[in-house]
Amino acid sequence: MEKLILRYFNLLRTAIAITIGVILSIIIIYIVSREPTFSLKAFLLGPFQNTTTIGNIIETASPIIFCGIAIAMSFQAMQFNIGAEGAFFISAAVGTAFAVSTQMPSFLHIVTILLISAITGALWGYIPGFLKAKFMASEIVSTLMLNYVAYYSGLYLINYHFRDKKAGFMVSHRLAESAWLRQFIAGTRIHWGIILALAFALITYYLLYHTTLGYEIRTTGSNQNFARFGGINVFKVIIISQMLTGLIAGFGGMTEVMGIHRRFTWQLSPGYGWDGVIVALIGKNHPIYIVFASLFLSYLRVGGQQLKLLSDVPPELVLVIQAIIILLITAEAFLRNVKNRIAIRKAGYSKEAGIEHDS
Amino acid sequence: MSTILESIFSPDFGFVILRVTTPLLFASLGVAVSALSGTINIGLEGIMLVSAFTGVMVSAFTRSLLLALIAGVAAGVLLGMILAYFHLYLKTDVIIGAIALNFFASGITIFLLFLFTGDKGTSSSLRSLVFPEISIPILNKIPILGRIASGHNVLTYFALLSVLIYFILIYKTPLGLRIRAVGQNPEAAESVGINVNHIKIYALLLSGFFGAFGGLYLAMGYVSWFSRDMTAGRGFIAIAASTLGSHMPLRTLLGSLLFGSVSAFSIYISSLEVPSDLIQLIPYAVTVIVLTIYSGRVFSGKIKKPKELI
Numbered sequence: 049m050e051k052l053i054l055r056y057f058n059l060l061r062t063a064i065a066i067t068i069g070v071i072l073s074i075i076i077i078y079i080v081s082r083e084p085t086f087s088l089k090a091f092l093l094g095p096f097q098n099t100t101t102i103g104n105i106i107e108t109a110s111p112i113i114f115c116g117i118a119i120a121m122s123f124q125a126m127q128f129n130i131g132a133e134g135a136f137f138i139s140a141a142v143g144t145a146f147a148v149s150t151q152m153p154s155f156l157h158i159v160t161i162l163l164i165s166a167i168t169g170a171l172w173g174y175i176p177g178f179l180k181a182k183f184m185a186s187e188i189v190s191t192l193m194l195n196y197v198a199y200y201s202g203l204y205l206i207n208y209h210f211r212d213k214k215a216g217f218m219v220s221h222r223l224a225e226s227a228w229l230r231q232f233i234a235g236t237r238i239h240w241g242i243i244l245a246l247a248f249a250l251i252t253y254y255l256l257y258h259t260t261l262g263y264e265i266r267t268t269g270s271n272q273n274f275a276r277f278g279g280i281n282v283f284k285v286i287i288i289s290q291m292l293t294g295l296i297a298g299f300g301g302m303t304e305v306m307g308i309h310r311r312f313t314w315q316l317s318p319g320y321g322w323d324g325v326i327v328a329l330i331g332k333n334h335p336i337y338i339v340f341a342s343l344f345l346s347y348l349r350v351g352g353q354q355l356k357l358l359s360d361v362p363p364e365l366v367l368v369i370q371a372i373i374i375l376l377i378t379a380e381a382f383l384r385n386v387k388n389r390i391a392i393r394k395a396g397y398s399k400e401a402g403i404e405h406d407s
Numbered sequence: 408m409s410t411i412l413e414s415i416f417s418p419d420f421g422f423v424i425l426r427v428t429t430p431l432l433f434a435s436l437g438v439a440v441s442a443l444s445g446t447i448n449i450g451l452e453g454i455m456l457v458s459a460f461t462g463v464m465v466s467a468f469t470r471s472l473l474l475a476l477i478a479g480v481a482a483g484v485l486l487g488m489i490l491a492y493f494h495l496y497l498k499t500d501v502i503i504g505a506i507a508l509n510f511f512a513s514g515i516t517i518f519l520l521f522l523f524t525g526d527k528g529t530s531s532s533l534r535s536l537v538f539p540e541i542s543i544p545i546l547n548k549i550p551i552l553g554r555i556a557s558g559h560n561v562l563t564y565f566a567l568l569s570v571l572i573y574f575i576l577i578y579k580t581p582l583g584l585r586i587r588a589v590g591q592n593p594e595a596a597e598s599v600g601i602n603v604n605h606i607k608i609y610a611l612l613l614s615g616f617f618g619a620f621g622g623l624y625l626a627m628g629y630v631s632w633f634s635r636d637m638t639a640g641r642g643f644i645a646i647a648a649s650t651l652g653s654h655m656p657l658r659t660l661l662g663s664l665l666f667g668s669v670s671a672f673s674i675y676i677s678s679l680e681v682p683s684d685l686i687q688l689i690p691y692a693v694t695v696i697v698l699t700i701y702s703g704r705v706f707s708g709k710i711k712k713p714k715e716l717i
């Protein structure tokens with residue numbers, strides 16, 4: 049038992065953090081709702097009530113998975129690139145611009161559009177990567193700023209050059225049907241983007257844990273000096289990891305346009321880049337875990353929508369809960385005492401069984 | 408076009424710049440003091456929101472401006488303390504902690520707004536107070552300058568004063584010296600007996616203090632209500648402004664003024680068929696360039712290395 053706890057300590061801590069978050073939300077619902085049982089049911093079970101809501105969970109998860117994996121590529125190399133938001137936005141804008149101004153047979157169209165978006169994203173990621181590698185410019189600040197540059201450039205591109213003036217609101221022209229990612233489950237909007245997201249999760253998992261580049265990224269992340277002395281080209285790794293971030297986020301941004309909206313509809317930055325940071329943290333930067341973390345986050349989101357539709361509890365509860373979960377999951381020292389105590393006990397200082405919880 | 412030019416070269420435009428700059432300046436000082444201690448606070452967005460909300464609520468229910476001020480500032484400082492606690496004692500990364508704080512602030516303010524007012528958008532159904540505008544006796548008689556600089560909200564003047572406070576704090580007080588020492592080289596600071604954690608806590612509390620005023624001004628001066636996510640990215644713009652000014656008092660003021668001017672300018676030209684989006688992105692691009700040049704010079708040893716931002 050103790051051995052298991054030590055081995056899976058991180059997983060356990062994540063589980064405890066999530067449990068605390070869920071318990072807190074139950075308590076809050078009981079305090080504020082006039083019909084707490086009903087509201088609670090809407091929040092926790094609502095997302096599973098029918099095909100549409102289950103579909104919602106999966107649709108919502110798709111862009112979050114992309115951004116989560118994207119962010120993880122940089123975080124694995126200890127590059128705090130939070131620029132998935134910007135890469136997502138500008139790649140979707142450039143991809144849309146390309147999509148509405150070209151005509152091709154469907155498959156070819158889809159492939160070239162996604163390629164263009166991915167390249168846009170990768171180039172976008174190159175900027176903070178290069179500035180960090182070459183000039184030591186903090187990628188946190190530069191990506192935050194570049195998010196705004198991407199946002200305004202994207203808006204400029206769509207609103208001034210590809211705007212559908214007949215639409216009545218600020219959106220781009222509609223994509224031709226040849227550029228659509230099909231929605232393949234009746235009654236939902238689940239589209240090929242989710243399949244591509246899962247494929248990306250598998251590819252990046254393989255890349256990170258079974259290739260030389262992945263090893264180099266992870267080594268740079270855990271100890272840059274060690275990596276450098278070990279002959280790894282840290283300069284290259286810093287740039288490549290951030291280009292991958294841009295590439296994946298950009299690709300994800302375009303799938304969202306092609307699968308759900310079929311035109312560029314964002315006048316505000318949609319925030320998936322920040323969601324990506326959350327799931328990368330919950331999933332410990334591991335692509336497969338990130339998929340589950342994204343599903344969990346979008347489950348909470350859909351639960352929030354159900355609260356909004358059915359109950360008197362504001363859905364912003366979800367924002368509060370996810371903040372608390374992030375804080376607890378990333379608090380390195382949270383429950384560390386428990387771990388240490390178990391480790392000491394295991395080492396033979398005490399043979400008492402049972403686990404005490406630290407407050 | 409000529410009418411636009413006319414209005415831009417009128418004193419009113421200067422007045423608007425100061426008005427728009429005020430919340431940015433408070434937030435920038437909040438970023439600056441934290442960055443100087445080596446832990447940059449990207450949670451100003453959240454701090455401002457919570458303070459704005461607290462100020463509006465307290466003023467609406469107590470009808471006291473003083474209580475609203477105290478509560479708003481206390482809320483900001485409390486958030487700084489929460490971030491400090493998680494970062495320094497529970498070892499959460501300060502960037503992640505601040506991101507979580509921003510989510511938390513956005514959620515909790517809308518959540519409570521709804522519970523108190525039944526409205527999820529704004530608090531306009533409440534009769535909350537605003538800080539007074541003051542006309543400065545002699546200044547308001549001077550032709551152009553008077554129209555630019557007089558008649559502002561009292562917090563705008565406090566914002567300008569805060570630059571001086573910040574200057575005195577970091578250059579003339581033992582705490583300021585320690586904040587800079589910790590930021591530049593924590594090991595060296597530790598070796599001369601400075602408690603690095605304590606200094607960082609103070610810096611984050613100060614960060615919350617300055618940020619709080621930015622929030623209070625937004626909801627009780629700039630406008631007279633609280634609305635959801637009303638900070639609208641100002642906490643992030645502040646990072647740019649402060650970085651642009653390398654976290655030094657006067658230069659941070661100039662950085663804030665630059666961003667203030669650009670957003671004032673884009674308000675003015677938004678009626679024209681000029682792509683304001685492109686104009687709005689310029690200061691961010693400039694910040695990236697300045698950051699790069701500055702970091703590059705530090706990197707190549709031309710100027711002494713302050714501890715890297717994170």
